[in-house]
Amino acid sequence: MDVLTEPLCACEPGWAMLPLRLALGVILVHAGYGKFRRGVGGFSSWLGELGYPIPRLLGPLVVALEVIGGLALLAGLFTSWVAIPLAVSMGVATYTNAVKLHLPFAGNEDAQGYELDILMVAALVALMIGGAGPLSLDAVLGG
Numbered sequence: 001m002d003v004l005t006e007p008l009c010a011c012e013p014g015w016a017m018l019p020l021r022l023a024l025g026v027i028l029v030h031a032g033y034g035k036f037r038r039g040v041g042g043f044s045s046w047l048g049e050l051g052y053p054i055p056r057l058l059g060p061l062v063v064a065l066e067v068i069g070g071l072a073l074l075a076g077l078f079t080s081w082v083a084i085p086l087a088v089s090m091g092v093a094t095y096t097n098a099v100k101l102h103l104p105f106a107g108n109e110d111a112q113g114y115e116l117d118i119l120m121v122a123a124l125v126a127l128m129i130g131g132a133g134p135l136s137l138d139a140v141l142g143g
Contacts, residue, residue, distance in 0.1 A: 017133035020123045025074035027120070028086065032066025050100050065089055073127070076136020080128050087124035093117045
């Protein structure tokens with residue numbers, strides 16, 4: 001029975017943070033770069049249409065957070081701290097998709113879902129708690 005309840009890897013638990021950190025980093029850089037490529041102004045206008053305050057400031061701020069924060073996660077730099085504003089941003093994205101846009105939990109052919117947003121918030125919270133892991137700039141810097 002121990003075979004079924006023991007972790008597959010007897011390595012340091014911090015290694016579990018590596019795939020979370022890399023996946024989140026790639027997703028966030030891609031999302032931020034996509035907003036930048038399509039035009040930050042359009043994203044800012046959309047935020048304003050949804051009723052968010054100061055959309056002309058929030059739009060570029062979200063794009064910068066996603067790109068710079070995603071790159072920091074990929075490098076494993078200041079991971080626990082970078083994960084905080086990213087989790088807040090993804091929490092707002094979840095709220096937007098679930099409450100303001102009334103999107104389905106799971107996406108379908110007509111609309112995206114917000115299940116990935118919830119998963120990203122959970123993974124970011126895991127990084128806040130667990131840190132970057134051993135293969136990171138945080139580890140090199142002594143974190």
